[in-house]
Amino acid sequence: MPELPEVETIVNRLQADLIGRKIESADLLWEGTLSTPEPAHFKKNIVGQYISTVKRRGKYIVLPLSVDTLLIHLRMSGDILVRGKDEPIHKHDRLVLYFENEHYLAFSNMRKFGRVWFTPTPEDILGKLGPEPLDDSFTAKMLYEKLKRHKRQIKPLLLDQRFIAGMGNIYTDEALYLAGLHPLAKSDLIERHQAQILWRSIRKVLTEGIKRNGTSIDWIYRGGDFQNYLQVYGRKNKPCFKCGTPIQKIKVGQRGTHFCPQCQRREFAHVET
Ligand SMILES: [Zn+2]
CATH class of the missing domain: 1.10.8.50 (Helicase, Ruva Protein; domain 3)
Known part of the structure; x- marks a missing residue:
């Protein structure tokens, strides 16, 4: 399972591809991927939102959007890929976000343990986490x-x-x-x-x-x-x-x-x- 250093590396690599991207549409290829909310609400409300940044908290990838926040936990076999729209969807892709440019984000999740949350209140989940071990406040x-x-x-x-x-x-x-x-x-x-x-x-x-x-x-x-x-x-x-x-x-x-x-x-x- 990816731990703090792996998630940090993934986040750093995603920043250039994702910051500022506007979401044009979303596809949920396996509904179990989404912990919250209902799929219909997710697909409707994520459209038009921008990704303002890409961060990490614990082992979560955090994507604050213009209104809501997307949280992604990779668990055992999750991965995030950014591909050109001319590239096909893969067998293990579970959730896809299409951007206004020529790319899309695929959340690949072979063993289906990874989860995504789309929420206006990310603190409900992130607030339960202990301190960040590399923060100055952790003494x-x-x-x-x-x-x-x-x-x-x-x-x-x-x-x-x-x-x-x-x-x-x-x-x-x-x-x-x-x-x-x-x-x-x-x-x-x-x-x-x-x-x-x-x-x-x-x-x-x-x-x-x-x-x-x-x-x-x-x-x-x-x-x-x-x-x-x-x-x-x-x-x-x-x-x-x-x-x-x-x-x-x-x-x-x-x-x-x-x-x-x-x-x-x-x-x-x-x-x-
Ligand atoms: Zn020894």
């Missing part, structure tokens, strides 16, 4: 206080989009490795200096991920090369780059989790099993 102190308030295992907590927005399985495993924290460490037992290191690690892996245009690994997204810099994710049984110990893979809250049992030792933070 080490804030992270420490949030960790204290929750009494949960650190890995599932970092994946919880209400706690912090944009982290997924890859960048969470990488950040915990960099911070030397065991994925099962209990959040309220993480000490202040460890929280500071974790804060720095989260920002470092996300920043590096963006710099490398994201990770091209097991989904439709291509073009990034952060997969060549991963320390633990996808490296089960391979030697840790720091200590040589084989990387382990365990299940934490249904999610495959990679870590180094030497560098991320249980006694570094109390661990709940």
Whole structure:
């Protein structure tokens, strides 16, 4: 699933093609794509609106239009393509926006997990998200206080989009490795200096991920090369780059989790099993 660095890369690439475009018509090829509103309302009301910008919030792509806002979540296999009108619609295209120029936007969604919202009140959805980890307002102190308030295992907590927005399985495993924290460490037992290191690690892996245009690994997204810099994710049984110990893979809250049992030792933070 695309995480913050991949969505950020996609957003940056879409800006030139989408900003200022006027929507001439919309086609909904699979109605389940649209979370809200009703298809008829969507197709009627989106016509004539301009795309004012392309932004990201967490893992959402945000398109503020002249009146409403379009939110797109790619989930497992979603992709956004801008094609010339002379190019055909593809098999997995689920929603199409035709512009007044020679192009159209296709939301391709092979496995049908991705969703689109067309709403006058995007805060109803985006307001539930936790802080943006790369914003200046997200401080080490804030992270420490949030960790204290929750009494949960650190890995599932970092994946919880209400706690912090944009982290997924890859960048969470990488950040915990960099911070030397065991994925099962209990959040309220993480000490202040460890929280500071974790804060720095989260920002470092996300920043590096963006710099490398994201990770091209097991989904439709291509073009990034952060997969060549991963320390633990996808490296089960391979030697840790720091200590040589084989990387382990365990299940934490249904999610495959990679870590180094030497560098991320249980006694570094109390661990709940
Ligand atoms: Zn190690």
